[in-house]
Amino acid sequence: MLQTVSESRAVGETQRAAYRCMLRARLLDDKFAALYRAGKIHGGVFLGRGQEALSAAIGVHLNKSDVFAPLIRDAAGRLAFGEPIIDAVRTYLGSALGPMRGRDGNVHRGRPQAGYLPMISHLGAMVSVVNGVLFARRLKGISGIVGVACLGEGATSTGAFHEALNQAAVEKLPLVLVIANNQFAYSTPTNRQFACADLADRAAGYGVESHSVDATEFSVCIEKLGAAIARARAGHGPQLVVATLLRLCGHGEHDDAGYIAPEMKNSPLGRDCLKVAEEFLLKKNLADAAQFAVWRSEAIREIEDAVAQAQREPAPDPYEEKWSALASEKLNELREEH
Amino acid sequence: MSITYLDAIREAQAHALRDDPRVFIYGQDVGAFGGAFKATKNLQKEFPGRVFDSPISEDAMIGLAVGAAIEGLRPIVEMQFADFSSVAFNQIVNQAATLFWRTQVPCPITVRLPFGGTSGGGPFHSQTPETIYAHYPGLIVLTPATVEDAYSMLLEAVAIDDPVIFCEHKFLYRHLKAEKLPTEALPIGKARIAREGRDLTVVAYSAMVQDAKEAATELAAEGWEIEVVDLRSVKPLDTDTIIASVARTGKLLAVGEAWPWGGVTAEVISRVTSEGFGLLDAPPQRLNAKDTPVPYHPNLWAAHRPTVRSIAAAARKILRH
Known part of the structure; x- marks a missing residue:
């Protein structure tokens, strides 16, 4: 009996934690969008609106010792994995003190030695890198860890996706490959992206297990991602998670997404997972209106403080920049300057 | 006893595996078969758990090496022919070559490219892509011309903290011979x-x-x-x-x-x-x-x-x- 109570409390905590990450991610994204419109951000801004439940559900099931390669719409998962908001803000603003020090920006951020991999733009390319981290840890005798790589449905058309999923299957690595099928790869609909009935059907062809998730449904995300990650952690090999949702924004803030039909937005697929999560927490007595208000104001303060701090910080100085791409000190002296 | 350029490459890899527990070899047919050119002959037997056959997935081979390098290992990847490294081009130039500059985390991988023309090789087994890789910042590109350099430069490639494209000439593999392996060498970057x-x-x-x-x-x-x-x-x-x-x-x-x-x-x-x-x-x-x-x-x-x-x-x- 006691065990049941503590288990149910633990589940409630997971869901409260996931919701808070979703809320913080949504508010952080809104702030980035506002800074973009104000001309304060160089380059693009990419939001996770509609994908927060899926993303947070990944992050809350990962430990510090796990590996995470998020994609462009994973602010919630990044926060749940432990990324401080200041890292995100500094990277978007190009601060010299951020993890990428102004050399890379926006969603291209991470801390590789903490298992948090910074994406390159080429889709599918991070999956085999996650495989490599997992492979190396196996060689070092480390077990009980998982690596999660996030992709959209568009990335399933790449050769890199195929090579990496097959590689993970051959090596039986604890990889969880999460596909967020948000119906559009930039503007391209799914019927121009793939011809199979369900991307989850592909798992059998690779010899891996699959999981299908309605990513508009908060509690389903928590449950299914928890199960998939636990399967990989327990040594059952790679897990393919195919999550269905609708992107509730443009590809980036430069895109009005006029190609998304209103009928689709008004269908169950267009539900806002953040609202669904709030309803769930209310219904299960895991939070009330007062609690939501506190969480919201805490998140806003945290975000505003981070933006104010990053804006006061030094921008990268081209005269201080070493302008060398090499780690080897000896070879740096021979670097190309012609 | 005479040592060929190919022997030197095999011996350098054996030396690296013996001296540095962080080194492993990954590539197509490199395991029990010993590689298409036999550059890894018997290494899997001599170093169990350190030499792995890969699927025919050049992109994922380099991706895996980059991930392992992030974890502090020093992978040697054999491309069966340099020509096929074009399939891994993205991972080499965008992932491996940019990692240190973007994150300050070194990417010590060695990519061995059996390259260059041999009679009968044809358009897809003869290429010399050193120029393309040299064009990208963050990569070191080595082209040994002697048995001694094949040995000492491959050892140095593995020790370097940056991704190295190691171009070994297929014609030289069995054509060049030396009496013994070198004990000293010019530093990398010196002609x-x-x-x-x-x-x-x-x-x-x-x-x-x-x-x-x-x-x-x-x-x-x-x-x-x-x-x-x-x-x-x-x-x-x-x-x-x-x-x-x-x-x-x-x-x-x-x-x-x-x-x-x-x-x-x-x-x-x-x-x-x-x-x-x-x-x-x-x-x-x-x-x-x-x-x-x-x-x-x-x-x-x-x-x-x-x-x-x-x-x-x-x-x-x-x-x-």
Whole structure:
């Protein structure tokens, strides 16, 4: 009996934690969008609106010792994995003190030695890198860890996706490959992206297990991602998670997404997972209106403080920049300057 | 006992596996089979759990190596042929080459490329892609021309904290022999005077160093003293040694097996003309392969690439200037 109570409390905590990450991610994204419109951000801004439940559900099931390669719409998962908001803000603003020090920006951020991999733009390319981290840890005798790589449905058309999923299957690595099928790869609909009935059907062809998730449904995300990650952690090999949702924004803030039909937005697929999560927490007595208000104001303060701090910080100085791409000190002296 | 260029590559890998627990080998057929060229012969048996066959997935092979490097390991990846590294191009130039600059986390991977033409290789088993990789910041590109360099430079490649594209010439594999493995070597980034002379500097790298030396011997019979500079490393490129040689000879011929548009020979000419213009007594020249895919038939193949004869002919033209 006691065990049941503590288990149910633990589940409630997971869901409260996931919701808070979703809320913080949504508010952080809104702030980035506002800074973009104000001309304060160089380059693009990419939001996770509609994908927060899926993303947070990944992050809350990962430990510090796990590996995470998020994609462009994973602010919630990044926060749940432990990324401080200041890292995100500094990277978007190009601060010299951020993890990428102004050399890379926006969603291209991470801390590789903490298992948090910074994406390159080429889709599918991070999956085999996650495989490599997992492979190396196996060689070092480390077990009980998982690596999660996030992709959209568009990335399933790449050769890199195929090579990496097959590689993970051959090596039986604890990889969880999460596909967020948000119906559009930039503007391209799914019927121009793939011809199979369900991307989850592909798992059998690779010899891996699959999981299908309605990513508009908060509690389903928590449950299914928890199960998939636990399967990989327990040594059952790679897990393919195919999550269905609708992107509730443009590809980036430069895109009005006029190609998304209103009928689709008004269908169950267009539900806002953040609202669904709030309803769930209310219904299960895991939070009330007062609690939501506190969480919201805490998140806003945290975000505003981070933006104010990053804006006061030094921008990268081209005269201080070493302008060398090499780690080897000896070879740096021979670097190309012609 | 004589040691071939191929033996040297195998021995360097055995040495690296023995000395450094962080090293492992990953590639197609490199395990029990010992590799398409036998460069990893018996290594899986001698080093259990350190040599792994990969699926035919060049992109994922390099991706896995980058991930392992992030974890502090030092993978050696064998591409079965350099030509197939084009499939891994994205991971090499966008993932491996940018990692340190973006994150300050080093990416010590060694990518072995069996490269260069052999008779009958044809368009897809003969390529020399060193120029393409040298163009990208963050990569080191090595092109050993001797048995000794094949050994010592591969060992150094594994020790370097940056991604290294290690171009090993397939023709040299069994053609070149040495009596013993070296105990010391020039540092990476330093070119070598492969033959001393005072009338003309021929800059070459990889298999072309041997052809240039043979051409020099031919020209010696005509009374010309040709200096041959072996670049050893394409990137970094040792401009100082080249310029010092041109200061002695006043004439320059840059020879490469790669295609003519841009590339290593163009880079050599460009640097010498901008930094050593006053040293030149004649317009510097380049000799490269023809601007077509590498042909299959031996007649076409031999005419496509620089040879001892065409190097000697190009040299005579400059010498008569």
